[in-house]
Amino acid sequence: MNLSGIISISGKPGLYRVIAQGKNSVIVESIQDNKRFPAYASDRISALDDISIYTLDSDVPLKEVFTSLYEKFEGKEGLSHKEDVINLQEVLFDVLPNYDEDRVYPSDIKKLFQWYNLLIKAGVLVPEEKEETKTETETEEKPVKKAAPKKAAAKKPEGEKAEKKAPAKKPTAKKAATKKEEK
DSSP states (O other): OOOTTEEEETTSOSOEEEEEEOSSEEEEEETTTOOEEEEETTSOEEEGGGOEEOBSSSOEEHHHHHHHHHHHTTTSOOOOTTSOHHHHHHHHHHHSTTBOTTTSOHHHHHHHHHHHHHHHHHTOOOOHHHHHHHHHHHHHHSOOOOOOOOOOOOOOOTTSOOOOOOOOOOOOHHHHHHHHHHO
């Protein structure tokens, strides 16, 4: 799953895709409605690539958690973030059994499921195996244009110079008349 370029902006609902970078801002596009607007340095921006979930052993990147959720729900939408927190915690415990319950807050779990569902609706969450086969089939399906074979120029012996052919001119009437008189 490729989460690069997908961000969350504190205080604004939803997820956004980075489109371009301006002088003092970043141009983002909403994943839900494709509206674009600038996000400034004063906004708290978090890239989904940089976010991880606390576990008892170490931190697990969000990408891996989304992959596990994708497998659990078979590529379909999961539980709504408006479900009871206990249900969401049970599903997260199935997917990530050693997550740290003390440091992962219920609001974080709700946000996790909300983001997962948003990304599934937008078609952003695609497992890497499918991405690889997709790119392979795209390259196989595209016809390859072959360049026309170049004609080999006839080689002349080294001593001869290349002659330029002048375009053939029609003889004028005067020259034609003088040639007939000479015969």
